[in-house]
Amino acid sequence: MLPNYYQFYCPVKILSGQLAVSNIPYEMTLLHAKKAFIITDKGVVKAGLIDIVKSAFEDSTCEMGCIFDDVPQDSGSSVVNKAAMLFEKEKCDCLIAVGGGSALDTAKGVNILVSENAKNLLKFQGVEKITKDLKPLIAVPTTAGTGSEVTKIAVIYNEDTKEKMAFVSDRLYPKIAVIDSRMTMTMPPKITAATGMDALTHAIEAYICLQNNPIDDIYAKTAIDLIRRYLIRSTENGKDEEARLGMANAALFAGIAFSNSMVGMVHALAHALGGVFHVPHGIANAILLPWCLEYNISKEPKKIAELAAILGGSLEYLEHTDLAHITVSLVRNLLQRLNRISNIPMRLRDAGVTRDKLSVAARLAINDGALIYNPAEVSYDDALTIYEKAF
Numbered sequence: 001m002l003p004n005y006y007q008f009y010c011p012v013k014i015l016s017g018q019l020a021v022s023n024i025p026y027e028m029t030l031l032h033a034k035k036a037f038i039i040t041d042k043g044v045v046k047a048g049l050i051d052i053v054k055s056a057f058e059d060s061t062c063e064m065g066c067i068f069d070d071v072p073q074d075s076g077s078s079v080v081n082k083a084a085m086l087f088e089k090e091k092c093d094c095l096i097a098v099g100g101g102s103a104l105d106t107a108k109g110v111n112i113l114v115s116e117n118a119k120n121l122l123k124f125q126g127v128e129k130i131t132k133d134l135k136p137l138i139a140v141p142t143t144a145g146t147g148s149e150v151t152k153i154a155v156i157y158n159e160d161t162k163e164k165m166a167f168v169s170d171r172l173y174p175k176i177a178v179i180d181s182r183m184t185m186t187m188p189p190k191i192t193a194a195t196g197m198d199a200l201t202h203a204i205e206a207y208i209c210l211q212n213n214p215i216d217d218i219y220a221k222t223a224i225d226l227i228r229r230y231l232i233r234s235t236e237n238g239k240d241e242e243a244r245l246g247m248a249n250a251a252l253f254a255g256i257a258f259s260n261s262m263v264g265m266v267h268a269l270a271h272a273l274g275g276v277f278h279v280p281h282g283i284a285n286a287i288l289l290p291w292c293l294e295y296n297i298s299k300e301p302k303k304i305a306e307l308a309a310i311l312g313g314s315l316e317y318l319e320h321t322d323l324a325h326i327t328v329s330l331v332r333n334l335l336q337r338l339n340r341i342s343n344i345p346m347r348l349r350d351a352g353v354t355r356d357k358l359s360v361a362a363r364l365a366i367n368d369g370a371l372i373y374n375p376a377e378v379s380y381d382d383a384l385t386i387y388e389k390a391f
Contacts, residue, residue: 002214003213003214006211006213006214006215007213007260008213008215008216008260009170009260010150010173010256010259010260011170011173012149012150012173012174012175012176012177013027013175013176013177014150014176014177014179014252015027015176015177015178015179015180016179016180016245016248016249016252017179017180017181017245018180018181018182018241018245019180019182020178020179020180021052021053021056021140021178021180021182021183022055022056023056023178024053024056024057024096024138024140024176024178025056025057025060025061025062026060027138027176028060028062028094028136028138029061029062031094031136031175031176033062033093033094033136034061034062034063034093035062035063035065035090035091035092035093035094036062036063036064036065036092036094036095036096036138037065037066037068037083037086037087037090037092037094037095037096037110038050038053038064038066038067038068038095038096038098039068039071039083039095039096039097039098039099039103039106039107039110040067040068040069040071040097040098040099040103041069041070041071041072041099041100041102041103042069042070044069044098044099044103044142045067045069047142047186048186049098049142049182049183049186050067050069050098052180052182052183053096053098053140064096065090065091065092066086066087066090066092068083068086068087070082070083071083071099071102071103071106072102073102073278073280074102074157074164074274074278075102075103075105075106075109075156075157076156076157076158076159077109077121077122077156077157077158077159077165078159079106080106080109080110080113080121080156081113081119081121083106083110084109084110084113084114087110087114088114093135093136094135094136094137094138095107095110095111095135095136095137095138096137096138096140097137097138097139097140097174098140098142098183099140099141099142099143100141100142100143100145100146100195101143101145101146101148101155101198101281103142104139104141104146104148104149104154104174105148105154105155105156106156107137107139108137108148108154108167108172108174109121109154109156109167111134111135111137111172112124112130112134112154112167112172114135115130115132115133115134115135116130116131116132121156121165122158122165124167125165125166125167126166126167126168127168127169128168128169128170129167129169130167130169130171130172132171133171134171134172136175136176137174137175137176138174138175138176138178139174139176139177139178140178140180140183141177141179141183141184141248141251141252142183142184142186142187143184143187143191143195143251144184144187144192144195144196144199144234144244144247144248144250144251145194145195145196145197145198145199145251145282146195146198146199146251146255146281147199147202147251147252147254147255147256147258147259148255149174149177149178149179149252149255150173150174150177150252150255150256150259151172151173151255151256151258151259152168152169152170152171152172152173152259153166153167153168153172153259154166154167154172155167155271157274157275162275162276163275163364164271164274164275166369173259177252179245179248179249179252180248181241181244181245181248183248184234184244184247184248185238185239185241185244186238187238188238188342189235189236189238189341189342189343190342190343190344191282192231192234192235192238192247192342193231193235193286193338193341193342193344194280194282194283194286194344195251195282196227196231196234196235196247196250196251196282196338197231197282197283197285197286197289197334197335197338197344198251198281198282198285198286199223199227199247199250199251199254199255200223200224200227200231200254200289200331200334201263201266201267201270201285201286201289202223202251202254202255202257202258202263203219203220203221203223203224203227203250203253203254203257203258204220204224204289204293204307204331205258205261205262205263205264205266205267205373206219206220206254206257206258206260206261206262206263207220207221207224207257207261207303207306207307208264208296208300208303208304208307208375209261209262209263209264209373209374209375210372210373210374210375211260211261211262211373212261212303213260213261215260216256216257216258216260216261217257219253219254219256219257220253220254220257220258220261221310222250222253223250223251223253223254223257224250224307224310224311225310226246226247226249226250226253227247227250228310228311228312229246230242230243230246230247230250231247231250231334231338232334232337232338232341233246234246234247235338235341235342236341261373262370262372262373263370263373264292264296264370264371264373264374264375265292265295265296265365265370265371265374265376265378265383265386266285266288266289266292267285267368267370268365268366268368268369268370268371268374268378268383269284269288269292269361269365269368269383269386269387270284270285270288271364271365271368271370272361272362272364272365272368272383273288273348273351273353273361275361275364276357276360276361276364277351277352277353277354277357277361278352279348279351279352279353280351283344283345283351284351286335286338286344286345287335287345287346287347287348287351287390288386288390289331289335290328290331290332290335291386291389291390292386293324293327293328293331294325294328295376295378295382295386296374296375296376297321297324297325297328298376299375299376300375300376301320301321301323301324302320302324304324304327304328305318305320305321305322305323305324305326305327307327308323308324308326308327308330311327311330311331311334312330313326313327313329313330347390347391348387348390348391349391353387353391355391358384358387358388358391359384361383361387362380362383362384362387363380365378365383366378366379366380366383
């Protein structure tokens with residue numbers, strides 16, 4: 001059944017393939033850009049991935065003006081401010097983000113400051129607070145999870161309040177997303193598993209949340225199918241090019257889906273865990289996903305049931321609620337398999353979470369904007385109960 005009204009928007013040009021990075025200088029010329037500011041982290045540099053980007057510029061009139069590689073796991077406002085000042089000093093005219101979600105979100109934050117000629121990132125927190133057109137941003141993900149290369153969302157850590165700030169605007173979409181299997185080959189198994197579960201969470205929440213629409217449903221279901229086929233393969237064998245490209249596209253499709261439909265309680269609870277305990281976002285999502293899916297069955301059994309077939313466990317004669325529980329079991333089975341392969345945590349206590357601060361995380365979670373789109377209402381007691389079950 002179609003909704004009475006929905007919106008869909010994705011203005012990002014997508015380049016996907018085993019040599020896609022080679023096209024970046026040409027794309028810069030189309031954007032009338034000459035000098036790129038590279039935002040990345042030291043792990044990406046050490047893995048030699050920036051060298052792949054550098055090689056693309058060897059015969060080009062465009063240049064890599066500066067490489068900023070101080071992006072941490074959970075990038076904060078101070079890092080964004082530091083990078084923005086360097087961008088201005090080097091007189092760059094576009095940004096290339098090379099890395100995982102933190103690098104891509106940092107680049108979006110930098111883009112806000114330099115384009116708005118502002119010093120305080122906090123004033124742009126929230127929805128559609130950005131008033132000016134941003135600089136061209138080319139996103140080159142080195143993980144297959146966040147989907148930030150095709151989203152209008154940036155999440156940046158506030159060091160003062162110890163909360164993750166959300167920035168949402170149609171202006172935040174990168175101009176170009178470059179999906180190149182070479183850029184994800186160096187991910188170790190645990191990060192492959194965690195980022196893959198992050199992508200799965202994006203797709204599932206986009207599919208079942210209150211703002212879902214038929215176009216996003218197509219992207220979400222395609223992402224889930226790709227994850228079913230390629231996540232185990234890419235975790236077991238990081239050099240499997242087909243699996244790496246499959247997972248990179250899965251993350252992209254999931255990103256397109258949730259950027260329009262939004263997410264739900266998994267993300268709300270995961271953001272709070274990141275703020276209080278610094279649990280990596282993909283790991284938090286992986287642990288919480290089956291528990292939150294189970295919680296939502298009472299309100300959205302049919303859509304959760306539909307996912308069982310895509311995950312490989314459809315039994316047509318079952319009632320929606322029974323089939324929805326099979327969906328939850330399949331997600332748990334996937335996490336168990338990934339745990340055996342990569343040692344990804346299955347419980348919060350194994351991810352550095354302590355029981356004494358779960359109440360603090362629960363209070364943060366119920367104020368997270370993602371809960372607006374969750375099928376079932378979530379109270380403080382509900383959030384704390386989920387944490388306790390997952391602990």
